[in-house]
Amino acid sequence: MFMFEKPHGMRDTLPVLYETKKKVRSSLTEVMALWGYQFMETPALEFYDTVGVQSAILDQQLFKLLDQEGQTLVLRPDMTAPIARVAASKLHKDDHPLRVGYAANVFRAQEREGGRPAEFEQVGVELIGDGSTSADAEVIALVIFSLKNAGLTSFKISIGHVGILDALFVEVLGNEERAHVLRRYLYEKNYVGYREHVKSLNLSSIDKSRLLELLELRGGIETCSRAASIIDSEKGKRAVSELETLWETLGDYGCTDDIKLDLGMVSHMSYYTGVLFEIYAENVGFPIGNGGRYDQLLGRFDSPAPATGFGIRIDRLLEALKPVEEQEKIDVVIFSTEQRKEAIRFAEEERKKGKKVVIQDLAGIGDIDQMTKSFQSVTYFIGARKEEKHG
Numbered sequence: 001m002f003m004f005e006k007p008h009g010m011r012d013t014l015p016v017l018y019e020t021k022k023k024v025r026s027s028l029t030e031v032m033a034l035w036g037y038q039f040m041e042t043p044a045l046e047f048y049d050t051v052g053v054q055s056a057i058l059d060q061q062l063f064k065l066l067d068q069e070g071q072t073l074v075l076r077p078d079m080t081a082p083i084a085r086v087a088a089s090k091l092h093k094d095d096h097p098l099r100v101g102y103a104a105n106v107f108r109a110q111e112r113e114g115g116r117p118a119e120f121e122q123v124g125v126e127l128i129g130d131g132s133t134s135a136d137a138e139v140i141a142l143v144i145f146s147l148k149n150a151g152l153t154s155f156k157i158s159i160g161h162v163g164i165l166d167a168l169f170v171e172v173l174g175n176e177e178r179a180h181v182l183r184r185y186l187y188e189k190n191y192v193g194y195r196e197h198v199k200s201l202n203l204s205s206i207d208k209s210r211l212l213e214l215l216e217l218r219g220g221i222e223t224c225s226r227a228a229s230i231i232d233s234e235k236g237k238r239a240v241s242e243l244e245t246l247w248e249t250l251g252d253y254g255c256t257d258d259i260k261l262d263l264g265m266v267s268h269m270s271y272y273t274g275v276l277f278e279i280y281a282e283n284v285g286f287p288i289g290n291g292g293r294y295d296q297l298l299g300r301f302d303s304p305a306p307a308t309g310f311g312i313r314i315d316r317l318l319e320a321l322k323p324v325e326e327q328e329k330i331d332v333v334i335f336s337t338e339q340r341k342e343a344i345r346f347a348e349e350e351r352k353k354g355k356k357v358v359i360q361d362l363a364g365i366g367d368i369d370q371m372t373k374s375f376q377s378v379t380y381f382i383g384a385r386k387e388e389k390h391g
Contacts, residue, residue: 009118027150037101042082048072055081056269061108075107088303097129124311131306136275137249155281160265167236187266217263281320288316332375339381
C-alpha cells in the first residue's frame with residue numbers, strides 16, 4: 001500500500017529540479033559570502049527542551065521523537081534557534097559581531113488539508129552581537145542584493161516594527177489579552193474583522209480612530225510621521241525614530257525602491273523584538289522569506305546578545321522565479337570490451353576539461369537509440385572504431 005507513498009508533506013526532488021535549486025542556492029550564498037558571512041551547519045535533530053521550546057514555531061508543528069535514553073528530540077523547525085544555541089555556547093565569545101550564514105532544510109508538521117510542504121530549504125543569515133539600526137539595514141540590504149543576484153526582479157520588502165504596535169495597543173487597550181485579539185486579526189490579514197472588532201470595543205472615538213489608523217500606516221517614509229501622530233509613549237516614538245534611521249540607511253545602500261513600510265505587520269515568529277520584515281514577490285501567495293530583530297533569544301541560552309537576520313524559502317523563491325528547467329548537458333561514452341581502456345581514458349580527459357561524462361558498457365544497454373536520446377553528445381568505442389555524434 002505504501003510502496004510509492006511518502007509521509008504527508010514530504011516531497012521528492014528529481015534531478016532537473018535538484019540542479020535548478022543548486023544554482024539558485026549558489027546565487028544567494030555567493031552574495032552572502034562576499035558580505036563576510038561564514039556558513040555553518042547544525043544537526044537536523046535537537047533537544048526539545050532547548051531548541052524546540054525556544055523556537056518560535058508552534059508546538060503542534062514540531063516533529064517529535066524519543067531517543068534511546070527517553071529524551072524528547074525535535075527535527076529542527078527553523079535555523080535561528082539552533083544557531084542561537086551554537087553562538088551562545090561556542091561562537092559568540094569575543095566582543096565583536098558574529099556574521100553567520102546557512103543553507104539547510106527545516107521541518108514543520110502541516111495540516112493534511114493545507115497542502116504545504118513539511119520539509120523545505122531555507123537560505124539565510126544571522127548577525128549576532130550588533131544592536132544598531134545599521135545592522136538591521138545591513139541584513140535587509142543583503143537580502144535585496146541576494147535576491148537580485150538570483151534573478152528576481154519584481155519583489156518588495158515590507159518592513160514593520162514590533163515596538164510601534166506594542167506601544168499603541170498598550171496605550172489604547174491597557175492589557176495584553178485585548179491586544180492579542182487584534183494581533184490575531186492582523187496576523188491573519190483579516191482587516192474587515194479587525195475594523196469590526198475595534199468598532200465594538202468600549203473606547204472613545206479618538207482611541208478607536210487611532211486603532212483604525214494603524215491599518216493605513218503603509219507606504220514610504222511619510223508613514224513614520226503619521227505613526228508618530230497617533231502614538232504618545234516614548235517607547236513608541238523611539239521605534240518610529242528607528243524606522244526613520246533605517247529608511248535613511250537603506251537609501252545609502254540604494255534600496256528604498258525595493259522597500260515599503262507596513263506598521264500593522266504581525267509575524268508568526270514570536271521572538272521578534274524590533275524591526276521585522278517580510279519578502280513578497282509577484283504571483284506567490286505567501287512571503288518568500290522573512291526576518292527581523294530578536295534581541296532576547298540568546299539570553300534564553302544564558303548568553304544575552306542582540307541579533308537580527310533573515311531566511312529565504314527556496315521553494316517559494318523558485319515559484320517566483322519560474323526558472324526554465326533544462327536537462328543538464330551530459331555526454332556519454334559507449335564502449336565494447338575491446339575498447340574499454342580507451343573509452344575510460346577518453347572520458348577522463350573530457351572530465352579534466354570540465355565536461356560531465358558518463359561511460360556506459362554496451363553490454364548493459366537494451367535499446368541504444370533510446371538510451372542516447374537524453375545526452376548532449378555520444379562517443380562510441382565499439383570494436384575497432386571510435387565514432388562521435390552530437391545531439
